């Protein structure tokens with residue numbers, strides 16, 4: 001643990017030193033973090049890779065952006081730099097950038113703590129020559145996190161808050177709706193992470209405007225390695241409408257919006 | 263002298279030889295290959311596959327797991343790729359490792375077990391079958407096979423006739439007297455017994471007033487169940503003459519030794535693989551070091567060596 005700082009009430013940014021994980025990491029991938037040696041909490045917690053830390057152009061570590069939800073995250077927020085954590089990763093399949101063409105317009109959509117994997121994604125997109133549109137939403141201005149980081153990369157996120165304290169009053173899906181309406185016929189791809197109802201809405205909005213969407217899902221996890229089969233979500237299998245259970249830790253966490261059965 | 267040479271770690275389970283007594287438990291180690299990035303499978307005494315059946319089983323809807331104090335509940339619903347896919351897709355890679363590959367089988371009626379045993383008997387590279395009798399028997403209104411001594415006897419006897427592979431019968435703890443079921447399995451020709459499977463439990467999310475698992479109930483595992491498992495191993499060891507493989511909450515070397523002292527000849531590591539993914543490998547080293555430090559020349563000397571007076 002290199003550093004841990006609170007960036008808003010209940011939200012923490014943790015910097016971890018690990019050249020191995022950092023150099024192998026791709027946007028959308030996650031790590032399993034065993035927070036404490038004790039048996040309570042017992043299981044490691046999945047956390048997205050928020051950004052990679054570089055030193056002289058070498059990746060030496062990565063950050064995690066998290067929200068205190070329960071026992072595990074509270075305990076994590078009490079740890080201080082210098083302590084060691086057992087971390088396994090990078091895990092899962094991240095966002096797929098291979099099939100999107102150079103003329104494609106990436107649209108990055110984050111709700112609440114769902115922005116965690118999106119900064120790394122935005123950096124990667126910029127590195128590969130795209131300039132993504134970034135839409136971010138939160139409950140209030142206080143919970144709109146990491147705007148500076150997006151801005152210092154040259155991006156200007158459009159923002160919404162549910163209480164109207166910053167940006168458009170409403171939800172990030174409202175932003176996405178008007179964005180897509182303004183650019184009817186745009187050749188783009190939507191990348192999103194956030195609470196499940198938001199993602200369901202994003203999937204249907206993208207479909208409505210004929211765009212592909214890649215959504216990062218969550219599920220409770222035990223192993224993170226594909227072994228326990230505990231983390232499945234409902235996915236339409238290749239043949240079409242048939243239900244299959246797929247593992248968020250292995251086939252995901254990023255799935256095609258059209259394939260997800262909500 | 264004794265301390266100079268390496269202690270003996272190998273054990274024999276009535277026809278199944280293991281290089282050491284550390285086995286990865288069913289359902290917590292996938293098909294083994296998931297853990298290849300973390301360690302050399304050849305170092306382990308053995309590994310048990312996820313429970314397999316004659317068809318591809320989708321399993322239960324999510325959420326399937328939930329953490330509990332020092333444990334977890336699961337209701338995976340025995341999702342598996344099916345025995346045929348296992349044989350063609352997983353086994354060829356697995357047999358490259360010099361470890362005992364134990365295939366866990368289950369079914370909804372006795373005939374499913376028979377077919378599974380016959381199919382696997384014809385395949386090379388499998389060291390033994392572990393028969394999971396902790397699942398519902400549709401012919402008996404969903405009553406678990408392993409809660410009835412006569413059903414257990416019939417099931418194990420039928421499977422016994424179909425295979426020459428060593429049979430390890432895995433017992434459910436959700437019974438009033440596990441030793442009765444253990445004796446039935448022994449009488450029907452089991453080579454060894456493994457115990458325990460998960461304890462039936464449930465959890466409710468107070469904020470939503472809903473069960474934490476979509477299936478409502480699930481199996482409890484992890485450190486929380488260890489004392490129950492240890493007691494059952496101890497009681498069963500006194501009642502049967504076939505070897506016992508102990509499991510339930512084992513998370514450290516001390517836990518391994520407790521189960522050996524209580525009468526287990528080998529142990530399986532389950533839920534601990536999730537929160538300590540390299541534990542199986544570490545336990546092999548730690549056990550050897552312990553035997554050396556304690557001047558014990560053969561791990562078998564610990565089996566049943568509990569002191570009671």
Ligand SMILES: Cc1cc2nc3c(=O)[nH]c(=O)nc-3n(C[C@H](O)[C@H](O)[C@H](O)COP(=O)(O)OP(=O)(O)OC[C@H]3O[C@@H](n4cnc5c(N)ncnc54)[C@H](O)[C@@H]3O)c2cc1C
Nearest residue numbers: 045046047048065066067069070071072073116218219220
């Ligand atoms: C692939 C993946 C990446 C994630 N990345 C991040 C991230 O970058 N930042 C972040 O803040 N959170 C992230 N999460 C969610 C995070 O794992 C959970 O918030 C965390 O495990 C809660 O642990 P806890 O002990 O604090 O809460 P608990 O006391 O365990 O639970 C509190 C609440 O969180 C829910 N919960 C528990 N585990 C999970 C889980 N694995 N996924 C979703 N909800 C859960 C519980 O149902 C409960 O309602 C991610 C989850 C997944 C699956």
Ligand SMILES: Cc1cc2nc3c(=O)[nH]c(=O)nc-3n(C[C@H](O)[C@H](O)[C@H](O)COP(=O)(O)O)c2cc1C
Nearest residue numbers: 287288289313336394458459483484510511532533
């Ligand atoms: C997620 C999960 C899946 C399991 N799947 C199986 C299975 O398919 N067949 C089986 O016989 N036991 C299964 N088990 C039971 C374990 O093999 C073991 O008996 C039990 O968890 C107790 O040991 P532990 O506390 O060390 O995990 C499963 C357990 C867990 C936690």
Ligand code: FES
Nearest residue numbers: 224228229231249
């Ligand atoms: S968390 Fe175990 S299979 Fe995904």
